[in-house]
Amino acid sequence: MKIMTVGDLKTRFSEVLQEVQAGEEIAVAFGKKKEIVAYLVPKSARKPAKRTLGILANKGKVTFQSDFSMTEEEFLGV
Template identity: 55%
Template sequence: MKTMTVGEFKTHFSQVLKDVEKGEKIGITYGRSKEVKALLVPNEKLKEPRKLGILADKGKVVFKDDFKMSEEEFLNL
């Protein structure tokens, strides 16, 4: 894991994002002690769509062709 100060992070923001996109983890340090305060990690995409739990596939919504709603009704005016 690569670490950098807040100042370095602000200066090289675009490059940091490119590095994270490639899979690198980057720690952001702050203060005199240079303690890691934040960690940037790549976004891992979900391989499967999330399930709704026990209610998955239990219901559905159907709108009839003649369903109409005015803007006032939609905005509850």
């Protein structure tokens, strides 16, 4: 992983994006202490996050009777 300052990143932005697309991970450092404030990672390295339902999570429940049936036309309202 490379570490770059904000100034270097601004100067070489296009090159940096090409490196990230090639699979390189880059940390962005900022300030006098050169504290890492961000990471640029390739899209392929990201793990898909689980989606949450939000405020309605675990609030409702759906059950269907065993004799329930609906045609596609009824479902689509055609």
